[in-house]
Amino acid sequence: xxxxxQFPSHSVIEKGQTVTLRCDPISGHDNLYWYRRVMxxxxxxxxxxxxxxxxxxxxxxxxRFLAERTGGTYxxxxxxxxxxEDSGVYFCASSQAGTVLLSGANVLTFGAGSRxxxx
Amino acid sequence: AQRVTQPEKxxxxxxxxxxxxxxxxxxxxxxxxxWYVQYSRQRLQLLLRHISRESIKxxxxxxxxxxxxxxxxxxxxxxxDSAMYYCALSNAGNNRKxxxxxxxxxxxxx
Numbered sequence: 001x002x003x004x005x006q007f008p009s010h011s012v013i014e015k016g017q018t019v020t021l022r023c024d025p026i027s028g029h030d031n032l033y034w035y036r037r038v039m040x041x042x043x044x045x046x047x048x049x050x051x052x053x054x055x056x057x058x059x060x061x062x063x064r065f066l067a068e069r070t071g072g073t074y075x076x077x078x079x080x081x082x083x084x085e086d087s088g089v090y091f092c093a094s095s096q097a098g099t100v101l102l103s104g105a106n107v108l109t110f111g112a113g114s115r116x117x118x119x
Numbered sequence: 120a121q122r123v124t125q126p127e128k129x130x131x132x133x134x135x136x137x138x139x140x141x142x143x144x145x146x147x148x149x150x151x152x153x154w155y156v157q158y159s160r161q162r163l164q165l166l167l168r169h170i171s172r173e174s175i176k177x178x179x180x181x182x183x184x185x186x187x188x189x190x191x192x193x194x195x196x197x198x199x200d201s202a203m204y205y206c207a208l209s210n211a212g213n214n215r216k217x218x219x220x221x222x223x224x225x226x227x228x229x
Binding site for chain 2: 108
């Protein structure tokens with residue numbers, strides 16, 4: 001089974017530029033999450049998709065961040081325009097639907113992360 | 120406020136020694152607690168979840184609601200246990216939004 005794939009693994013851009021990060025979840029996983037780790041701080045939740053719908057986007061920092069999930073498959077996270085404080089590692093994770101009692105359900109599988117450096 | 124606290128940034132032990140990675144939380148409601156691990160050059164992966172009540176790679180963690188703790192323990196550390204360990208919690212519903220601790224880097228020395 002292919003895991004969660006993220007692209008690019010590392011992106012270096014200048015302040016003011018645009019970057020789009022992509023996440024391909026495990027096939028069949030309805031839940032898709034974006035998290036971010038800024039250096040020296042905790043990993044923070046950004047948002048949660050269930051299929052193509054945004055279930056919770058309370059963690060999105062501001063309107064420079066736009067996340068989409070086309071057809072409930074892959075997801076993109078666009079930062080436009082990027083600022084210095086956006087630098088960090090962006091993790092994507094997916095999980096299958098189901099209740100807590102269902103083995104494997106709601107257990108997150110993470111991608112390798114996309115490291116964003118804004119200069 | 121909802122929070123996960125891992126008081127130790129670094130923990131260094133010798134092979135064969137017991138290890139305990141501390142995790143305390145504050146949360147209103149019924150949280151589900153997790154330990155995630157990231158080995159060098161690998162992805163974040165689930166190590167333990169409190170509802171499973173199982174031992175993985177010799178590690179155990181017991182949820183203590185009175186002390187709001189979920190410490191990770193292993194009686195005899197191995198060199199391959201060296202990694203970054205994260206404690207996290209989520210609500211017990213279907214939302215898997217995780218709240219994370221800062222992580223503890225465990226170094227097991229030969």
